[in-house]
Amino acid sequence: MEVGRTGDTLRWHTAAGLTNYDANADWGASDPVLVDGVSAVSFTYAPGTPAATGVLRIDLTLATDASNGIRLYHEVHVRNTP
Numbered sequence: 612m613e614v615g616r617t618g619d620t621l622r623w624h625t626a627a628g629l630t631n632y633d634a635n636a637d638w639g640a641s642d643p644v645l646v647d648g649v650s651a652v653s654f655t656y657a658p659g660t661p662a663a664t665g666v667l668r669i670d671l672t673l674a675t676d677a678s679n680g681i682r683l684y685h686e687v688h689v690r691n692t693p
Contacts (some may be wrong), residue, residue, distance in 0.1 A: 621649055649672070650680055653668075659689065664691055666687070670684050
């Protein structure tokens with residue numbers, strides 16, 4: 612499953628598996644909406660090492676009106692175990 616942005620909307624998209632991943636996926640109106648009002652979003656991943664976890668960083672800004680917004684930031688630690 613993947614998250615894609617169209618305009619100011621984040622949508623949940625289901626793919627057939629990582630082997631069929633398509634970076635140019637066609638996000639459509641039929642995909643479920645996760646959140647509306649997105650003014651900025653970024654997902655970054657810093658891979659770990661055998662001795663340290665990887666980190667997925669999610670930075671999301673939601674527009675509340677024309678001049679204000681709410682910024683949400685979260686880090687997810689990804690265990691590097693075989």
